[in-house]
Amino acid sequence: MIANADKNALLLCMQCGTCSASCVAKTSFNLRRLVFDSFLKNDLLSSQNLWDCTTCHNCQSRCPRGIPLTDLIVESRKGFVESGVLPTEIRDYLTSIQKFKNPFGQSKQKRVEWAKDLDLKVVEEDEFEWLWWVGCMVYDPRTAEVARKTARILESIGLNFAILGKEEGCCGNDVLSMGEEGLFELLKEENESIFEKYGVKKLVVSSPHCYNTFKNHYDFAGLEVVSILELVYDAIRKGTLEFKYDVEASVTYHDPCYLGRYNGMYDLPREVLKSIYNIEFVEMRRIRENSFCCGGGSGNFLRENRSRSNVSRAREAVSTNADILAVACPICLNMLEDGVKTINAEIEVMDIMEIIHLAMFGE
Numbered sequence: 306m307i308a309n310a311d312k313n314a315l316l317l318c319m320q321c322g323t324c325s326a327s328c329v330a331k332t333s334f335n336l337r338r339l340v341f342d343s344f345l346k347n348d349l350l351s352s353q354n355l356w357d358c359t360t361c362h363n364c365q366s367r368c369p370r371g372i373p374l375t376d377l378i379v380e381s382r383k384g385f386v387e388s389g390v391l392p393t394e395i396r397d398y399l400t401s402i403q404k405f406k407n408p409f410g411q412s413k414q415k416r417v418e419w420a421k422d423l424d425l426k427v428v429e430e431d432e433f434e435w436l437w438w439v440g441c442m443v444y445d446p447r448t449a450e451v452a453r454k455t456a457r458i459l460e461s462i463g464l465n466f467a468i469l470g471k472e473e474g475c476c477g478n479d480v481l482s483m484g485e486e487g488l489f490e491l492l493k494e495e496n497e498s499i500f501e502k503y504g505v506k507k508l509v510v511s512s513p514h515c516y517n518t519f520k521n522h523y524d525f526a527g528l529e530v531v532s533i534l535e536l537v538y539d540a541i542r543k544g545t546l547e548f549k550y551d552v553e554a555s556v557t558y559h560d561p562c563y564l565g566r567y568n569g570m571y572d573l574p575r576e577v578l579k580s581i582y583n584i585e586f587v588e589m590r591r592i593r594e595n596s597f598c599c600g601g602g603s604g605n606f607l608r609e610n611r612s613r614s615n616v617s618r619a620r621e622a623v624s625t626n627a628d629i630l631a632v633a634c635p636i637c638l639n640m641l642e643d644g645v646k647t648i649n650a651e652i653e654v655m656d657i658m659e660i661i662h663l664a665m666f667g668e
């Protein structure tokens with residue numbers, strides 16, 4: 306968990322520039338300079354460009370003075386939200402979540418299209434042990450493919466699970482990182498009353514963004530929250546998930562900020578990949594705590610002039626000579642596929658669940 310933002314912490318800054326050097330949004334603002342300007346004014350970080358911050362947490366985890374930079378940025382955004390001074394794209398994003406419970410402005414009906422021929426349990430119909438929170442990104446066709454494969458994996462390991470279907474809403478991760486606390490509280494209340502209604506005790510979550518939110522920002526009594534990777538790793542260890550096909554490929558892995566820096570989950574995704582026969586695992590230059598963000602966090606994946614960090618991250622992956630760039634987040638999948646296309650590279654971007662599916666079913 307992250308410490309509460311404290312603007313007095315800015316006074317500790319020694320202007321080393323570590324934060325600005327590691328920032329994915331450094332073409333929009335210079336964090337070191339902003340910190341300097343802000344402490345002169347005894348103010349929080351007051352730049353409209355702060356919306357370009359992906360809340361990747363890199364600056365905060367690397368600052369030698371322990372200044373909670375990401376928290377301060379979120380705190381500053383709260384001020385902008387309160388005053389109503391917001392870029393149009395951010396306002397639209399928040400309105401879409403408020404009205405449609407997803408950032409794409411899509412209907413509830415469309416949320417379940419990915420599963421229409423899958424015959425999955427929906428909570429209102431059946432008893433279940435695990436509720437699978439699929440996440441808003443499933444409106445994206447590429448994430449929908451991953452969800453279909455994930456469903457097959459979960460069924461084949463004999464998991465007693467259900468989905469919420471049309472009733473699934475938004476966890477509120479981006480809303481919270483954009484500083485819209487009021488809307489976050491509303492979403493949280495709605496989701497917790499749904500958990501209450503269906504007696505949910507165990508929640509398995511696909512997206513690291515949803516995982517972080519449910520784990521660290523909800524307080525629904527007795528709710529166990531696990532990442533889909535934890536569940537799958539457990540099944541591999543127990544022998545209920547068996548690999549039948551070799552995946553003869555070299556694979557590198559991109560740490561998602563909200564699994565890695567926010568929740569310290571670095572080893573488990575690597576262990577899952579290394580347990581697949583014949584995979585040769587190679588690391589990129591910047592990994593684990595020093596991993597470089599894909600550029601999509603805090604709603605930036607939908608913004609027009611987003612950072613090009615996905616392109617530099619794609620280049621970094623290509624330089625390992627890996628065949629596959631494995632990801633564990635639907636936003637990273639979206640951003641890094643785009644980065645790979647931009648540089649016209651051969652490397653294939655795959656979610657870890659897709660690689661597992663390949664090793665289980667040969668496709």
Ligand code: SF4
Nearest residue numbers: 318319321322324368
């Ligand atoms: S990394 Fe920390 S100490 Fe260094 S410039 Fe940034 S805020 Fe200041």
Ligand code: SF4
Nearest residue numbers: 328358359361362364
């Ligand atoms: S959280 Fe990431 S994107 Fe935001 S200011 Fe820090 S390094 Fe830059």
